[in-house]
Structures are given as C-alpha cells and as structure tokens.
Amino acid sequence: MEQITVNTRKEFDLIDITREVEEIVKGNGAVVIFTPHTTCSLLINENERGLREDILNFYSRLAPKGSYEHNRVDNNAHSHLRSLFNTSVTIPIANGRLALGTWQSIFLMESDGPRVRKVYIVIMNIE
Numbered sequence: 001m002e003q004i005t006v007n008t009r010k011e012f013d014l015i016d017i018t019r020e021v022e023e024i025v026k027g028n029g030a031v032v033i034f035t036p037h038t039t040c041s042l043l044i045n046e047n048e049r050g051l052r053e054d055i056l057n058f059y060s061r062l063a064p065k066g067s068y069e070h071n072r073v074d075n076n077a078h079s080h081l082r083s084l085f086n087t088s089v090t091i092p093i094a095n096g097r098l099a100l101g102t103w104q105s106i107f108l109m110e111s112d113g114p115r116v117r118k119v120y121i122v123i124m125n126i127e
Helices: 018-022 049-062 077-082
Strands: 002-007 013-016 029-034 040-046 088-094 104-110 116-125
Touching (some): 018 104, 040 049, 040 088, 049 077
Antiparallel strands (some): 002 116, 013 104, 029 088, 040 104
C-alpha cells in the first residue's frame, strides 16, 4: 500500500490528485484509492474550472451550513454530509497507466479544511 498526503488550503475545495496516483501505478489490473477521513471524499470528473465550481456549488446547495444535530459535537455536520458518497474509487490499470477517460481526473473533495489529508493507494496487479 502506498500513501500520498494532500495539504488542503480551503474549507471546501476540489484538489486534483491524478498526477500523484499516476506516479504510483504500474502493470495491469486495478487501483483502489481510499481516504480514511469522514469530511472529505474522492470523485472522478472533468478538470474544468467551470465544472469544478458547479460541483462545489451543487454540494453546497445539497448540504448547506445550517442547524444540524451533529453540530452540537463539532459544528461541521454540513462537511460530513457533503462527504457521504465516495471515500474510495477503483480504476483499471492498463500497461502501467490509469484507464481514465479523456477528460477524467481524480479529485479529493475537501469539505472541512484546511487540513492534512491521507490518501491510500492499493494496486492489484493481474500479471
């Protein structure tokens, strides 16, 4: 298992980690990418400025800051709700390269930053 560290700079942001993952993959098989944090998530989408803003706006509307039961603990329920969907992604590897589509990138979505985040990378080779 490999690990990368992501230093996030904003409270809510998308950070492209594709290059860091590409440097680790090899062979043929699949890679599982996982983050062990409850207020960030992983997603695959296009790395275009307008779309990145649309994604952040979508999640902000889906889980706005507000009055939630969890806020009595640490006032970040909206961050947990924004991070419900993907703590891991799996991507095929072909000839040592991620089998991503032309416009696809891997993002860590920070929902409670700035923070230092860990991302674990497990390669399952089939050769």
